[in-house]
Amino acid sequence: MxxxxxxxxxxxxxxxxxxxxxxxxxxxxxxxxxxxxxxxxxxxxxxxxxxxxxxxxxxxAPVEGSYFQPVKLVRTRFDVKEFAIAGQSFRNGKDFYFVGGGPETHIQAKDIVFIGYGISEDKYDDLKGIDIEGKVVLVLSEGEPKDSKGNSLITGTDTPSDWATSNTKRLQNITSKKPELIIAVSNTLKESLARFGYRLTQPRIALDEGKSQVTHTAPVVTIGKDMANLLFAKTGTSVDKLSAKIDATQKSQSGVYKVDLNTSFGSKTEPFTSNNVLGYLxxxxxxxxxxxxxxxxxxxxxxxxxxxxxxxxxxxxxxxxxxxxxxxxxxxxxxxxxxxxxxxxxxxxxxxxxxxxxxxxxxxxxxxxxxxxxxxxxxxxxxxxxxxxxxxxxxxxxxxxxxxxxxxxxxxxxxxxxxxxxxxxxxxxxxxxxxxxxxxxxxxxxxxxxxxxxxxxxxxxxxxxxxxxxxxxxxxxxxxxxxxxxxxxxxxxxxxxxxxxxxxxx
Structure with a gap:
């Protein structure tokens, strides 16, 4: 000892x-x-x-005679009441997941803007000359355009660009142009839902700062390829056809497509308290x-x-x-x-x-x-x-x-x-x-x-x-x-x- x-x-x-x-x-x-x-x-x-x-x-008991210090918190629940493609309903956290905030919103979309990979570069630009403010947009959330040798169109080599490696770059680019709703198509949706599905639909808890918690950035709904193809069903195209066409032509294929999409969503915030417990010697x-x-x-x-x-x-x-x-x-x-x-x-x-x-x-x-x-x-x-x-x-x-x-x-x-x-x-x-x-x-x-x-x-x-x-x-x-x-x-x-x-x- x-x-x-x-x-x-x-x-x-x-x-x-x-x-x-x-x-x-x-x-x-x-x-x-x-x-x-x-x-x-x-x-x-x-x-x-x-x-x-x-x-x-x-x-x-040091808090005015109590052992409890009430911590003022807010619980923000984001609720997706409806998400239907061509009359077929899907469930948040089970079929797709939705990240958003802001007041209750209802969208009945007859067309959406396909914006490829959401990339804006001199060599390749999915958003050039396209106004997406207030529109519903569909973006491929993984990967980037490739040339015939399989190299990145942006870097010109087999090293992917930061559009492909960053989790946030393409979303920030799209969000800055103020669409109403971003639909992101992901190849890894099943894994994400298995790992985080329940958590993604849980209320967010934060300190109650006394100011409204409403965010004004566009909500993002992440769907799989099957739902995306159902969205494109009327148009005779598919996600794979569009990405293949981008690679074949080495040009953006952004454009407006006829769809049938119906969704209602929004946040509700409620205050509550939870206690720190204090004992003083x-x-x-x-x-x-x-x-x-x-x-x-x-x-x-x-x-x-x-x-x-x-x-x-x-x-x-x-x-x-x-x-x-x-x-x-x-x-x-x-x-x-x-x-x-x-x-x-x-x-x-x-x-x-x-x-x-x-x-x-x-x-x-x-x-x-x-x-x-x-x-x-x-x-x-x-x-x-x-x-x-x-x-x-x-x-x-x-x-x-x-x-x-x-x-x-x-x-x-x-x-x-x-x-x-x-x-x-x-x-x-x-x-x-x-x-x-x-x-x-x-x-x-x-x-x-x-x-x-x-x-x-x-x-x-x-x-x-x-x-x-x-x-x-x-x-x-x-x-x-x-x-x-x-x-x-x-x-x-x-x-x-x-x-x-x-x-x-x-």
Missing amino acids: GQDQDPIQQKYATEINPESARRHLSILASAEYEGRGTGELGGEKAAAYIAAEFKRLGLT EGTGLKDELLVITAHYDHEGNQNGVIFFGADDNGSGTTGVLEIARAFAKAKSEGHGPRRSILFMAVTAEEKGLLGSNYYSRHPVFPLENTVVNLNTDMIGRIDDKHLNGNHNYVHAIGSDKLSSELKAINEKANATYTQLELDYMYDDPKDPMRIYYRSDQYNFAKHGIPVIFYFSGLHPDYHTPADTVDKIHFELLCKRARLAFHTAWEIANRDQRLVVDSNKE
Whole structure:
């Protein structure tokens, strides 16, 4: 074991134990809590459970006497009432998918403008001399025109142009010309619907900024080749014939085609609230300074009758916060409370875009300038693919030196002394393609100049699937990772000097 252990600190660290952790997580990730969806009953049950636990531990309710900070959100449902081609009806999320916003709109189209690949270049232009404002347009959403050798007409080589490789370029080009509706023909529709179909039809959740959420860009409906050919049925052509003709002539085949299309769609926005859950432990001599220890308690909820349990993401981190809170509460009750105050916070709507922590950072209950650190636990209960065949005794400690050189040193010393985990810094690489540092709640503290550590055990095949269940959690490791956060918090809460903010490695 480490050389200079503090027996008092060590005593309270052992309060963080696998039996207690298992009790919490078995409830939070149970079928009864239905995946803790934001704005769903299961999410509210989880918030109530955490608040009851904070109360039982004797933590103060800091939001005007409540443990709940209501986060004002809006839910925008995009509803496709009808989508019919030649009298045949199709269903959003099953036969096609629709991305849009704005007020209820009804379109009865007798003709549409075919605009090829939606490309505008000197060498090849699908939109030259064509006015599509207020019209329904049909675009091929993949690929680009080729010459007889199979080279891109735009680049002149076998390297595709950015029209073909960018996900957004052709849509931005078309949208800028203000059509009423964009119909995109995709060869990968079946795969997209299988992967995202349910999600694509779900309401969007955002912070309620008090202004209307209506967007005025043209809605996009993505259909497969079969539906596109049905649309062209009267005209004697097809998608394949048109794209073959573009390649054969090396010219755009844009033009107006007679169709029979009937559709109604539009957005409805409703406000609702979901709670951050806050428990406050007052410090002694330096009580105006604050540590914030966070985890998000929400997950993906119940989707079409399938529960996304979210045991690791982030039942594990929430359990970690409850365990750390119990250790500090017991220390305080026995006369060993921290010098600085600690706010334990379980935040909502992380899965919707870090919304709960964003809301707290804009409406802090304690001044941000007095907040010395945020330690965040998000997914601390599993072994990731990288470590599966190697050392299981590890944790990713992300962002520890981005704003404070001292913080990384304190965390490393706490680890060497008490927990002896392998500290993996792979996600601190500024070139990390996953951008993990920006994807959990600590980022909403870091962007205000508050030093942070994000404790994370990494991604695994059950991430964001219904298979993220309690039976796969390593409770001994979960507790060890939570103990590291506890020891680091103990040092920061009790040292004479406030943590320095002396670097910016963003």
